[in-house]
Amino acid sequence: MFHPAVAILLSGLLASRCTAQITLYVSPTGDDRFSGRLAALRPDHADGPLRSLDRAIQLLRAERAERGPLHGIIQLRRGTYPFSRTLRLTAGDSNTTIRPYRHDHVTLSGSMEIQGFAHLRPGQEARVTRPDSILVAHLPFSGNVGAITPRSSPGLELFFDGRRMPLARWPNEGWLHVADVPQTGDSLLHPGLEREKRFDGVPAGRHFGRITYEGSRPHRWRPDTNITLHGYWTFDWSDSYQRVAGIDTSRHEFRLSPPHHGYGYAKNQRYYAVNVLEELDRPGEWYCDRAEGLLYFWPPSSKGKATVSRLKEPFFILDSVSHIALEGLEMTESQAGGVVIRGGNDNLVRGTVLRNLGGEAIRIEGGTRNGVEECELTALALGGILLRGGDRMTLTPAGHYAANNHIHHFSEWVRTGQYAIILEGVGNKAAHNEIHDSPFEALTLRGNDHVIEYNDVYRVTQETGDAGAFHTGRNWTWQGNVIRYNYFHDLQGPGLHGVMGVYLDDWACGFTVTGNVFYRAGRATLIGGGRNNTVENNIFIECSPSIHIDARGLGWAGYYFDGTRTELFDQMKEVKFDTPPYSTRYPQLLTMYDGETRVPKYNVIRNNISWGGRWMDVYDYNAFDFSVVSIAGNVIGDSAVLRRREPGRTGWDPYYLDIDTREGYELLGRSNPEIPRLFSGNRFLPSPIGSISRSSGAVAIAPSKLPAEWDPIPFAQIGRVKKR
Numbered sequence: 001m002f003h004p005a006v007a008i009l010l011s012g013l014l015a016s017r018c019t020a021q022i023t024l025y026v027s028p029t030g031d032d033r034f035s036g037r038l039a040a041l042r043p044d045h046a047d048g049p050l051r052s053l054d055r056a057i058q059l060l061r062a063e064r065a066e067r068g069p070l071h072g073i074i075q076l077r078r079g080t081y082p083f084s085r086t087l088r089l090t091a092g093d094s095n096t097t098i099r100p101y102r103h104d105h106v107t108l109s110g111s112m113e114i115q116g117f118a119h120l121r122p123g124q125e126a127r128v129t130r131p132d133s134i135l136v137a138h139l140p141f142s143g144n145v146g147a148i149t150p151r152s153s154p155g156l157e158l159f160f161d162g163r164r165m166p167l168a169r170w171p172n173e174g175w176l177h178v179a180d181v182p183q184t185g186d187s188l189l190h191p192g193l194e195r196e197k198r199f200d201g202v203p204a205g206r207h208f209g210r211i212t213y214e215g216s217r218p219h220r221w222r223p224d225t226n227i228t229l230h231g232y233w234t235f236d237w238s239d240s241y242q243r244v245a246g247i248d249t250s251r252h253e254f255r256l257s258p259p260h261h262g263y264g265y266a267k268n269q270r271y272y273a274v275n276v277l278e279e280l281d282r283p284g285e286w287y288c289d290r291a292e293g294l295l296y297f298w299p300p301s302s303k304g305k306a307t308v309s310r311l312k313e314p315f316f317i318l319d320s321v322s323h324i325a326l327e328g329l330e331m332t333e334s335q336a337g338g339v340v341i342r343g344g345n346d347n348l349v350r351g352t353v354l355r356n357l358g359g360e361a362i363r364i365e366g367g368t369r370n371g372v373e374e375c376e377l378t379a380l381a382l383g384g385i386l387l388r389g390g391d392r393m394t395l396t397p398a399g400h401y402a403a404n405n406h407i408h409h410f411s412e413w414v415r416t417g418q419y420a421i422i423l424e425g426v427g428n429k430a431a432h433n434e435i436h437d438s439p440f441e442a443l444t445l446r447g448n449d450h451v452i453e454y455n456d457v458y459r460v461t462q463e464t465g466d467a468g469a470f471h472t473g474r475n476w477t478w479q480g481n482v483i484r485y486n487y488f489h490d491l492q493g494p495g496l497h498g499v500m501g502v503y504l505d506d507w508a509c510g511f512t513v514t515g516n517v518f519y520r521a522g523r524a525t526l527i528g529g530g531r532n533n534t535v536e537n538n539i540f541i542e543c544s545p546s547i548h549i550d551a552r553g554l555g556w557a558g559y560y561f562d563g564t565r566t567e568l569f570d571q572m573k574e575v576k577f578d579t580p581p582y583s584t585r586y587p588q589l590l591t592m593y594d595g596e597t598r599v600p601k602y603n604v605i606r607n608n609i610s611w612g613g614r615w616m617d618v619y620d621y622n623a624f625d626f627s628v629v630s631i632a633g634n635v636i637g638d639s640a641v642l643r644r645r646e647p648g649r650t651g652w653d654p655y656y657l658d659i660d661t662r663e664g665y666e667l668l669g670r671s672n673p674e675i676p677r678l679f680s681g682n683r684f685l686p687s688p689i690g691s692i693s694r695s696s697g698a699v700a701i702a703p704s705k706l707p708a709e710w711d712p713i714p715f716a717q718i719g720r721v722k723k724r
Contacts, residue, residue, distance in 0.1 A: 020070040022063055024056045025049035025101065028079035035059075039075070039101060049077060053087055053098070061092060072096040076329075078104035082112065083334070086313035089321045094344075099327040110311025110334030111159060112140065114295065117306070127222060127277050130298070134280060139293045141310060146335055147290065148228050148275065150240040150259060153358040154381050154413045158286045158297065159333055161304040164356055164379055164412070165297070168280035168287045170217060175270040178231070179212040182253065190264035193234075195556060196657065198266065205234040205264025210253045219249045221278050226289060229254060231271025232416075234263040236465035236495025237440070239415045241274075309335045309358055320344050322367075332356045337382075343367040355379045358413070360386060364400050371401040378406075381413035383420070390426025395448055395581045397427020404432045404720050407442075415439040416464055423450040430455060434720045439463035443470040449480040456697070456719035458490045465495020466659075468503025469521070472511075473528060476568055477575050479510030479586040487697035487718045489519040497659045500526045501543070504533055507553065507560075507568060510586060512536075515713045517697040518543050523617070523659075529553050532588045532602045537711050539699050540610040541692055545643065547605055549629055550619035553598030556656040561598050601628045607707040611637030611687040614667075618644045619655045631679060633707050637687035641675050642668040683707075 024036040030049035036056055041048035050056050053074065060072040072095065089096065100106045117135035125131035139145060139156075146155020158165045170176075185208025192203025221227065227244040238261075245257040256265075273279070277287045283300040297306065311334040318324050320343040330353040331338040337359035341347050343366040350373045354361040361377045363386045364370045370389070377384045384407045389398025402421050411418035420435040423445040432454045435442045442460045443452055452470065461467040469488050472478065483502055493499025501521035502513050509530040516538045518524040524543035527533050529552040540546035553561055560568055575582055577589045588602065615636050618626060621644040645653050646666050654664065668675055670684055690701035698715035 020067060021073065022060065022070055023073040023075060024059060025075050025077065026051065026053060026056050026081075027077035028081060030077075039077070053081065057087065057089070057093065057096075060096065064092065069095065074098045075101040076104065076106040077101050078106065080107045080109050083108055083110050083311050083315055085311070086315065086317050088317045088319060089324060091320050091322075091344075094322045094324065096323075097325040097327065098329070099325070100329070105330070106328070107330045107332060108315050109307075109332055110315065110336070111307040111309045111332075114140070114158075114306045114308055117297070120296075124296075128296075129278075129281050133283070133298050134296055135299065136294055136296050139295055139308065145288065145290050145293065146312070148241050148243065150242065150261065151414050151417070152382075153335055155335055155358070156288060157309045157333075157335070157356070157358060157381070158288075158295065159307045159309070159356060160284070160300060162332070162356070165284050165286050165300075167274045168276055168285040168296075169272050169274045170276055170279040171272060172279075172282060174272075176213065176272055178233075178265060178267050178269050178271060179214045179252070180267050181207050181265050182210050182212065184208060185210065189258075189260055192264055192266075198657075199268065202267070204266045207260070207265045209258075209260065210255050211265050212252050213254060214252070216249075216252075218247050218254075218273070221247065221276060223247070224277065225291070226275050226277075226287070228274050229256070229271050230274055231261075231269060232464070232495065233261040233269050233271070234266040236270075236493075236497070237416055237467050238263055244273075307333055309333050309356075312336055314338060314340045314359070314363075316340070318342065318344060318347055320367075322346055324348070325350065327351050329353070330355070334358060337361055337363060339363070341365070341367065341370050345369050347371075348373065350374055352376075353378075357381065360384070360418075361410075362386070364388065367398070367400075369399045369401075371403065372405060373401075373403050374405065376406045377420075378409050379412065380410040380418075382411065383418035383422070384410050385420070386422045386424070387428040387430075388422075388424040389428060390447065392426055392447060392575060395426055395585060397449060398425055400428040402430045402433060405434075406720060407433060407435045408437045411438045411440050416467075419444050420460075423447065423452070426450075429453070432717075432719065432721050436460065437462070441467050441469065441471050445472050445478070445481055446475070447478055447481075450482075452481075452483045453485050454714075454718050455486045457486060457488050459492075461491055461493045461499040463494065465493045465499070466497035467493055467495070468500035468505075468526070470501070471503040471505060473503070473505030473508040473530070474567070475571050476507060476509050476530075476589065476592060477571050477577060477582065477586075478508065479532075479589065481510070482512045482514070483516065484512070485515045485714060485718055487517045487519070488521045488524070489517070489694070489697065491520065491522045493522060498522055500524070500548075502526070504528055504530055506557070507531075509533065510588060513538065515711065517541075517692070517699060517713065517715075517718075518546070519692055519694065519697065523548050527600060527603055529557065529598070529600050530603070531592070531600060534604045534606075536604065536606045536608065537707075537713070538608045539690075539701075539713070540608065540613065541699075542612040543610070543614070545614040545617045546608070546610040546638070547616045548619070549600060549603065549605075549616070550653075550655070551598065551600050551624045552620060552656070554623040555620045555652040558598070599624050599628060603629045605629065605631045605634065607633040607709050609635045609637075609689060609701065609705075609707065611685075611689045614638055614640040614643060616642050618642065620653045621645050622647065622649060623653070626678070632681040633709060634679075634682045635685060635689060635705060635707050636670075636679070636682055637685050637689040639669055639687065640667055641670050641672070642678065644668070
């Protein structure tokens with residue numbers, strides 16, 4: 001929510017840096033020949049507000065050229081402002097605030113209305129089942145349709161009264177499954193993953209550019225290069241859109257066009273077909289013939305406005321500019337994103353709604369102290385906010401931040417690899433955000449000394465597997481990161497390997513996970529072979545398990561240590577880990593080459609509380625000495641305490657094939673005689689140990705049941721801060 005009082009305060013701070021101030025007004029009914037100094041049209045119609053933001057920026061530039069530095073305020077009157085190209089601000093535009101006039105609702109739109117819909121012509125009717133319900137229109141522009149590519153913006157999108165409409169698809173709901181992947185052809189296009197042979201002895205992903213389907217539904221489709229298949233083709237954490245080059249109905253085969261999915265195609269994986277005219281069979285669906293520039297649509301209502309996105313650039317690009325504030329706006333219906341900030345300092349996007357965008361909503365790259373506050377980001381085809389900045393060689397922080405935002409229903413087109421918030425570089429922060437409803441993950445980071453705190457994260461990873469609400473990994477040098485005081489809850493992952501709350505994947509090292517509440521958070525905290533991670537002072541409720549530890553480098557992932565893949569070692573060299581600042585800031589890196597690099601040493605699990613689920617899973621248990629992990633001071637109310645591979649079994653621990661498999665594993669309950677020895681220094685209590693408020697994450701526990709060394713968790717501060 002945008003708050004005028006806050007905006008006035010911020011504008012005052014900006015103005016204090018300048019010797020003068022000027023306010024210009026813009027209105028959809030204004031005139032760019034006017035001065036823009038008046039908020040309303042003068043009675044004699046001789047002056048009034050401007051019509052365009054472009055003209056307001058031009059006038060501010062002219063004023064600065066004549067008068068020197070000044071704080072410019074552009075106030076927008078109520079209405080919709082069409083954008084056909086980006087508004088680019090550069091260094092000379094610094095100290096500018098763009099915001100609504102008083103409490104006016106201001107919409108910046110990257111779309112245009114489609115008019116001239118007509119009924120289908122003879123020949124078109126034969127391809128659809130309900131020709132009387134479907135209308136067709138010529139797109140009013142050329143060259144802006146945009147192709148469907150494997151993993152980027154959907155290009156042209158259709159909206160009806162502000163709601164994104166779905167492309168015609170088969171099936172209408174749910175998924176098909178790849179019947180088979182033929183293993184013959186002129187050219188082997190992907191060798192597959194030799195260690196994973198799920199069906200018929202075929203390495204997962206191996207293909208010759210074809211897949212087979214069940215049934216005969218595609219036999220009614222006419223040849224059409226617009227048809228596309230969307231699927232999780234080999235793994236449940238990677239999806240893509242693949243164009244159909246042809247259909248062999250005698251063999252029930254789809255022949256796919258390059259570029260092919262990077263991990264290939266595998267039998268029994270999920271997919272569906274989109275942009276199929278013959279499947280335009282329910283209200284709201286549409287189909288685009290990109291070659292002919294035709295849009296077919298079954299309107300969900302006889303009344304309403306149909307619009308298509310046409311803007312292919314962000315609404316704003318801030319390039320090496322400082323002290324820009326974009327406040328209280330709505331940006332909507334674009335093929336691209338909302339705002340890109342490159343360099344500069346103290347720029348802020350605040351109180352703004354970004355919805356129905358085809359690209360990443362806000363991208364900040366470089367500079368210092370640039371931020372996103374109190375915004376709502378929703379109905380996004382891709383991701384939310386990228387904060388990239390700081391110098392990894394000198395460990396100089398950028399200080400970028402995403403705070404108090406509401407980010408939900410994102411990653412609606414590309415279903416994996418799109419995040420609510422990404423932190424990259426050094427010293428950036430995500431705090432007090434509410435994040436929910438996405439098919440994949442919510443948060444990730446790459447780099448050093450980032451902080452993720454006080455966030456409320458739920459109902460993410462709803463469609464994928466081997467995924468985490470927070471996920472990072474595969475770089476030993478990403479040290480000093482802190483994940484604290486967050487509420488991770490109500491997570492589900494239907495795909496292979498399920499869902500994690502905090503996923504420290506592939507040798508993530510040097511993380512601190514403290515003061516978080518995990519409720520029904522799947523595999524709540526996973527340490528995937530890394531070192532020097534501290535998991536302390538957290539509460540785990542109904543998680544399975546609360547803690548996961550493995551030594552994957554001693555098993556299935558040993559090829560990262562035998563010279564086959566060298567990136568872990570290359571990354572150490574790149575940052576010169578054995579010289580300052582890395583050697584002094586993170587001295588633990590100096591112990592990495594101690595002859596036991598593959599062993600998950602120096603991890604600390606202490607002073608946590610867990611009940612209602614399973615306490616711990618240890619994989620590769622027979623490959624390393626479990627005592628290298630420090631586990632002490634925890635209060636455990638779970639009846640299921642330890643899941644591990646049965647003693648005496650040799651070879652790779654097979655959890656990498658299916659982490660939830662039971663074959664070859666044993667589950668030790670609290671009555672097992674080994675438990676007191678394995679978990680000495682920890683306390684076992686009856687379950688439940690306390691109670692939780694599901695909505696807020698606040699947990700009530702009697703003082704006598706708390707760990708001996710317990711720091712209170714500030715439950716009331718978790719989530720978005722409610723402004724007055």
